[in-house]
Every structure is written in structure tokens, then in C-alpha cells.
Amino acid sequence: MRRKRGAPSSDKNLNLWLIWKLALVLSFIFLVIALVRIQFYSPLPVDDDDDVFEGNPRVAFMFLVRRDLPLDFLWQTFYENADADNYSIYIHSEPGFVFDETTTRSSFFYARHLTNSIKVGWGESSMIEAERLLLRAALENPANQRFVLLSDSCVPLYNFSYSYNYLMGSSKSFVDSFLDMKEGRYNPRMSSVIPMRKWRKGSQWIALVRSHAKVVAYDGVVFPVFKKLCKRRPPLDVSKGKQNLNLQKQHNCIPDEHYVQTLLAMNDLEGELERRTVTYTSWIQSATNMETKGWHPVTYSYASANPQQIKRMKGINHVYYETEHRTEWCKSNAVLFPCFLFARKFSRDGAMRLLTQGNFDASALLHTTTSR
Ligand SMILES: *[C@@H]1O[C@H](CO)[C@@H](O)[C@H](O)[C@H]1NC(C)=O
Ligand SMILES: *[C@@H]1O[C@H](CO)[C@@H](O)[C@H](O)[C@H]1NC(C)=O
DSSP states (O other), X not given: OOOOTTOXXXXXXXXXXXXXXXXXXXXXXXXXXXXXXXXXXXXXXXXXXXXXXXSOOEEEEEEEOSSSOTTHHHHHHHHHTSOGGGEEEEEEOSTTOOOSTTTOSOGGGTTOBOTTOOOOOTTSHHHHHHHHHHHHHHHTSTTEEEEEEEETTOEESSOHHHHHHHHHTXXXXXXXXXXXXXXXXXXXXXXXXXXXXXXXXXXXXXXXXXXXXXXXXXXXXXXXXXXXXXXXXXXOOGGXXXXXXXXXXXXXXXXGGTHHHHHHHHTTXXXXXXXXXXXEEOEEEEOSSTTTOEEEEOOBOTTTSOHHHHHXXXXXXXXXXXXXXXXXXXXXXXXXXXXXXXXXXXXXXXXXXXXXXXXXXXXXXXXXXXHO
């Protein structure tokens, strides 16, 4: 029997048929819209509403320390001359270490430690994970717009407002980054994720803009590769015999000297960088014995933190990168500036001497304390 499909038997049937067709078309349209939305949905935090904030843009000072902050007295004078809404402080110390009146003389650091800190092995990927923890904590405050990583031996070379304007005045991050072809720290086993042409080297002491801070904090691709394939080779230990031989065949890699610069290069962000650090370090080569052979940062003591040295650091206006034959003139928004806002490494005595030099407007504080 032939069914007369669609042949209207009455007006009522025709109406029902039209309604059914309309419903079908509408649900098809909704389905397409839903599919398109799924396509464009990104589970990663992106630059949008979470960056809306009231008040001044802040600089997040992120201290990566072993235990306490021995130079807190110097930072105290730095923050005393700041506007409280212009900065935030975060500290990654060893797990369980608490910053309060028993561990620091400066109230600026009270309770500024992360409560989820991890045990850091120097030269291990735990060091970069600690940096990422600091960034994630600092990103929670949408007012934080610049993210500066500092160590427990870093000192400021200028007063707060100079440093603030310097960092805010540039729309770029400051990341020391150069090609590293000679040293063989790149492990070819990384190549499926990290192409060799994106491998970079540079100082770990970075100052990032917010969008770059997010790239580093939420990277789930490059970090696991570093964790697995970029490890410091343990020093030669003959007593370990064969095991030691295998260890010596391993690539020697220092994660914190490569991670951020390589990650940003992989994200094609080098055009948004000043490819230099704002933290001065002086290197000396020592070759006294096997274990300490290599380059080491100079520690400034009372004697070496003299006015001439500080003046010299502040006067540096370009950096030469040998592997690239590149001279980096220190600029912020195309205007020439001194290269360095901070310097390391300073001993307590060295920092004490810096304080008395009134280099970054400590004079105001010294004046008020003596006249009180
Ligand atoms: C901060 O330092 C800069 C540069 O050294 C100086 O010009 C400025 O007057 C200082 N600002 C304050 C508030 O002391
Ligand atoms: C605090 O931030 C405001 C807005 O960016 C700026 O005008 C002011 O100079 C800053 N204060 C200091 C002490 O840096």
C-alpha cells in the first residue's frame, strides 16, 4: 500500500507538519551554534574580564628565597617611600617558613609567604616550579601588571618611584635571552616539543608583563619536558662506579637558565621583550677545584659595595651578547635608560653600606629616624 506522505488530509495536519519542520530547522540552527561555541571555547585563562581592576596598576615583587630575607632592612626603606596601592609582595620560602615579627624586622613582609611552597633544589626544575607558584599567586590580583622575580641577595639600586615608573613605562617584559649553541645543554630528545632553533639561555631574574606572566604560570607543554629532560648533572663521584658513568653521560642542563626564555621564544613573543635583565650580576670565573669550576656571581661585601662600584652598576647603559654579536642598548619605549634597577649578590654588610650611601632615597628615612 502506497502511503501518501505529506499529502494533506486537512488544514490541521498541514499546520502540524509546518510546526514540526520549523522545530527541526530551529534545533538544527541551535546545534550549529553550540558546535561553533565548543570550537572556540578555550579552557585556558585568556586576557579578558579577569584583568579588570580598580586603582593603580601594581608591581608584584616576587622573592624566591631559601629561608628568610636577610636584606629586609634595605627593602623596608624602599617600600616606605612607596604608595601602598602600587605594589604587592609575594615570597616563596621553604615549606613551613613563616614571615612574621619573629623572622623579619620589616612588617612589609609579614604573612607574604606562599602557604603552598615546595622544597626547592638549586638548579632543579623545582626552582622553576617555585617561580610558577609565585606567578600564579600574584596573578590572582588583577591589579598586578608587572611581575619581578628577586632573590634573597638582591638589592634595589633606585628608589621605589623610579623603579615603578621604569617598569610601568615599558609595555615589554625584560627577559635576558640569547642563543645558546655552544654548551650542549639542549637535549635532542626534546625536539618533538622544543625545536632547537627556539632554545634560549639567559638570567632567571625576569620582569614580566601580565600576559607573559600568564604564559609562564599556566604552561602545561614545555614545563613537563624540562622536568624530564633538563637536569643538572651531579658532580663527578668516583665511588659510585658504573652508576656515576651513566650520570656523566646525561645532558647537563640548568632549567632556570633556559625555561622562561625558551618558552617565550616558542610562543613567538620575542618581539614583545626587551631581551635583557634589569637585575645586575657580576660574574667571575673560578677554577679552584672540580666542583666549583665555572662562572660564579660575585658577592658584594662591605668593602666592595663602595660608592664607585654602585655608581658603575647604575651607569651601565648597554649589554653585549657575545654568541649573537648583539649589543643591547638599554631602552624603555625607545628611550635610553640605565640597564639595571636591582643588583645581586649582596651580603648583609654590603647592603648596610648601600643603605648609608642614600642611593635610593634612604636619606629621607635616615633623616626622619634621627630627628624623631
Ligand atoms: C627617586 O630617584 C630618582 C632617580 O635617582 C630621583 O630623580 C627622584 O628625585 C627620586 N624620587 C624621590 C621621591 O626621592
Ligand atoms: C603610584 O601609581 C600612580 C599611578 O600609576 C603613579 O602616578 C604614582 O607616581 C605612583 N607612586 C609611586 C610612589 O611610585
